[in-house]
Amino acid sequence: MLWLAVASQDAQRGNEVLQAHADAQLDEAGRRAASTVIDLDAETSECPACTGTIPQGSARCPECGLRFG
Ligand SMILES: [Zn+2]
Numbered sequence: 433m434l435w436l437a438v439a440s441q442d443a444q445r446g447n448e449v450l451q452a453h454a455d456a457q458l459d460e461a462g463r464r465a466a467s468t469v470i471d472l473d474a475e476t477s478e479c480p481a482c483t484g485t486i487p488q489g490s491a492r493c494p495e496c497g498l499r500f501g
Pocket residue numbers: 479480481482483484493494495496497498
């Protein structure tokens with residue numbers, strides 16, 4: 433799975449980068465998986481790996497343990 437963690441102001445750009453990459457290299461399922469961008473400044477975020485809820489400031493997903501940063 434491909435994903436990015438970016439600051440709030442960069443979230444839109446992150447989406448664009450992921451979309452461009454996905455369109456170039458992935459099939460339809462891959463494009464869906466690559467469409468997740470984590471906003472670490474948001475109150476909560478959705479984990480790109482397990483779709484669990486990640487609290488603000490958390491260094492890893494409490495559901496699956498995916499690390500950020
Ligand atoms: Zn997770």
